[in-house]
Amino acid sequence: MLYGIDMNRVAVLESSTSQGFSIVVDNDGIIVDVDTDDIIMKKYREKTFQNVIEATGKSVIPGLVDGHTHPVWAGDRVHEFEMKLAGATYMEVHDAGGGIHFTVNHTCEATEDKLHTLFQSRLKAMVRAGTTLVECKSGYGLDTENEMKMLRVIDRGKKLGGIDISCTYCGAHAIPKNKTASEATKDVLENQIPAIKSQIDDQNMSVDNIDVFCEKGVFNVQQSRDILNAGKQIGLNINFHGDELNPLGSAEMGAEIGATAISHLEEITDNGILAMARSKTIAVILPTTAYILRLKPPPVRQMIDAGVPVALGSDFNPNAYCLSMPTVMHLACVNLRMSMSEALCAATINSAASLGRSDTHGSIEKGKLANLVIVDSPKWQHIIYELGCHSEIISYVIWHGEIVHSKRT
Numbered sequence: 001m002l003y004g005i006d007m008n009r010v011a012v013l014e015s016s017t018s019q020g021f022s023i024v025v026d027n028d029g030i031i032v033d034v035d036t037d038d039i040i041m042k043k044y045r046e047k048t049f050q051n052v053i054e055a056t057g058k059s060v061i062p063g064l065v066d067g068h069t070h071p072v073w074a075g076d077r078v079h080e081f082e083m084k085l086a087g088a089t090y091m092e093v094h095d096a097g098g099g100i101h102f103t104v105n106h107t108c109e110a111t112e113d114k115l116h117t118l119f120q121s122r123l124k125a126m127v128r129a130g131t132t133l134v135e136c137k138s139g140y141g142l143d144t145e146n147e148m149k150m151l152r153v154i155d156r157g158k159k160l161g162g163i164d165i166s167c168t169y170c171g172a173h174a175i176p177k178n179k180t181a182s183e184a185t186k187d188v189l190e191n192q193i194p195a196i197k198s199q200i201d202d203q204n205m206s207v208d209n210i211d212v213f214c215e216k217g218v219f220n221v222q223q224s225r226d227i228l229n230a231g232k233q234i235g236l237n238i239n240f241h242g243d244e245l246n247p248l249g250s251a252e253m254g255a256e257i258g259a260t261a262i263s264h265l266e267e268i269t270d271n272g273i274l275a276m277a278r279s280k281t282i283a284v285i286l287p288t289t290a291y292i293l294r295l296k297p298p299p300v301r302q303m304i305d306a307g308v309p310v311a312l313g314s315d316f317n318p319n320a321y322c323l324s325m326p327t328v329m330h331l332a333c334v335n336l337r338m339s340m341s342e343a344l345c346a347a348t349i350n351s352a353a354s355l356g357r358s359d360t361h362g363s364i365e366k367g368k369l370a371n372l373v374i375v376d377s378p379k380w381q382h383i384i385y386e387l388g389c390h391s392e393i394i395s396y397v398i399w400h401g402e403i404v405h406s407k408r409t
Helices: 004-008 037-043 080-085 090-095 101-107 113-130 143-162 181-202 221-233 249-256 270-279 286-295 298-305 325-336 340-346 349-354
Strands: 021-025 032-036 059-062 065-067 133-137 164-172 209-214 237-242 262-266 281-283 310-312 372-375 392-401 402-406
Touching: 004 298, 004 340, 021 037, 021 059, 021 101, 032 037, 037 372, 065 325, 065 349, 065 402, 080 090, 080 286, 101 143, 101 349, 101 372, 113 133, 113 143, 113 402, 133 349, 143 181, 164 181, 164 221, 181 221, 181 286, 209 221, 221 249, 237 340, 249 262, 249 270, 281 349, 286 325, 310 325, 310 340, 310 349, 325 340, 325 392, 340 349
Parallel strands: 065 133, 133 164, 164 209, 209 237, 237 262, 262 281, 281 310
Antiparallel strands: 021 032, 059 372, 372 392, 392 402
């Protein structure tokens, strides 16, 4: 991962009129060489390449990494968007019976196959926008049966291929209507987390991270700490929602317990920034959330200047419907005042690091997976500059060395 001024230092290989560059990928989808065309042709003159993509006049960047999504759900909330446009706050919508609980009701009623179909469609849209690794959360079940249903859907998605998935258990996403926060915490600790451990041990289900919505009126700092530590004890990385609506000290708590990443952070304090800078806990910033909910933007420039590693995520969910990381990067530059180089870093190597995958994802290097986006311009910056035009600016999306999307198909 990169932080501070290093987030602005994107290593660029620029072709000349007489000399270009080549990337060689083996049959396992691993990058085995990057060099000038003449050296590659000499080194591999006795080899026959199965597939060759001609990218003259184009740019090649790492596959984009979406560090925070909620993609398994049924029932849209377009009516709530209309309420918010009329002035309703997040908590006013929640108190009126909307918000997370509205989605929970529809998701619990949906079959696993229905959720899987919806999930597949959303993953394909992410791929078309250049995403090759995505974090996917549960959290619209809130009980053992339905949380496990969502995790099975995510696990099925992992087996489809075409995009890599980091699975996050987020059973502590809201307080169920029939429980207090203490009762919900007890259920997560005594029922849901043991059930997940059993599935990991006995059914070979893959769960990577644990999340909790640490927020006033939801799970307080101590309850969140207990849940996150319980997940850590069964081998899950800590990657949670913190300091979104109120400055509760989530950042300080997360840094103390060794969180890999904390998301949102619109209300992070100066002490929280210093704590995350010291621990190198990654801040997963969600520009669409502050934009759609009209929240105070997170202090990203202060974070970067203090040495906090910053990553980006779309926060795709029925409350913030965005599947396009190029759009997220554009908003990060315009609304949060990140440079284009910082946004690229945050949407690739740092987002990969927030998921514990920076050794295999997030940059174009020998030994890493060939997850690539070919941009139809000699300047890679066009993927950010051309707002809403990812379908035109992206020529190819490559996953594990295979073309999974092209502009021509």
